Amino acid sequence: MYESVLDIDLSQSEGRLLVAADIHGSFDALDRALEEIGYDRDRDTVFLIGDMIDRGPQSHRCLEWIDVPGRYCLKGNHESYIEAVCDGRISRQDHEEDGGRWFYLLDEIARNAYRRALLSLPLAARVITPRRRRVGMIHADVAGSNFWQFCGHIRHGDYRSEQIAMNGRSRFHAAREGRTIPLISDLDHVFFGHSPVADPLTVGNCSWIDTGLPHSGQVTLIDVDQWIDSG
Numbered sequence: 687m688y689e690s691v692l693d694i695d696l697s698q699s700e701g702r703l704l705v706a707a708d709i710h711g712s713f714d715a716l717d718r719a720l721e722e723i724g725y726d727r728d729r730d731t732v733f734l735i736g737d738m739i740d741r742g743p744q745s746h747r748c749l750e751w752i753d754v755p756g757r758y759c760l761k762g763n764h765e766s767y768i769e770a771v772c773d774g775r776i777s778r779q780d781h782e783e784d785g786g787r788w789f790y791l792l793d794e795i796a797r798n799a800y801r802r803a804l805l806s807l808p809l810a811a812r813v814i815t816p817r818r819r820r821v822g823m824i825h826a827d828v829a830g831s832n833f834w835q836f837c838g839h840i841r842h843g844d845y846r847s848e849q850i851a852m853n854g855r856s857r858f859h860a861a862r863e864g865r866t867i868p869l870i871s872d873l874d875h876v877f878f879g880h881s882p883v884a885d886p887l888t889v890g891n892c893s894w895i896d897t898g899l900p901h902s903g904q905v906t907l908i909d910v911d912q913w914i915d916s917g
């Protein structure tokens with residue numbers, strides 16, 4: 687059954703919780719970052735929080751990350767473009783110009799396989815980390831200051847909330863401009879992608895971790911518990 691929001695408990699896990707955003711088809715660079723951090727496939731859990739595809743050279747490799755134990759992918763605006771082109775909400779040309787050309791070069795059977803896999807991805811996740819922190823993962827933004835309440839709107843299929851989850855930048859703009867942003871009240875920390883930063887940006891209990899792959903070549907792969915400890 688399709689679940690638009692995940693609720694995951696890793697408190698019994700003996701591995702780490704790792705997170706990266708906006709891989710954009712640079713899966714070889716992700717592999718190198720995982721190797722550097724000593725990724726243990728049998729113990730560690732990895733979240734890719736949206737925009738796994740488009741722009742980079744290996745978008746087709748996203749399937750190695752979907753429906754695989756210990757790996758979770760969330761839907762970003764780029765994953766949603768495939769559906770939006772089908773529905774006529776954006777043009778195929780716009781998607782191709784934003785890095786989506788690889789998709790239209792696939793044959794129809796492959797396109798359907800990718801479409802099915804990408805469109806069934808969840809939009810958000812609440813995770814209890816191996817060190818029992820309560821963490822949120824989402825591609826772009828959260829409206830309001832209660833993550834789980836916002837996730838409730840997504841679970842009920844609220845279109846506006848889905849769009850904020852995949853495309854929103856209000857909180858990011860406020861954070862970058864040094865304005866106070868409300869803490870996310872029900873969690874220890876929340877990770878966002880979607881809004882490129884030269885280095886990860888943390889304000890309050892929110893971190894933006896999209897460091898502009900494939901343009902920058904810099905993969906940001908975060909060990910969540912370590913990140914919170916050192917924050």
Ligand SMILES: [Mn+2]
Binds near residue numbers: 736764825879881
């Ligand atoms: Mn995005």
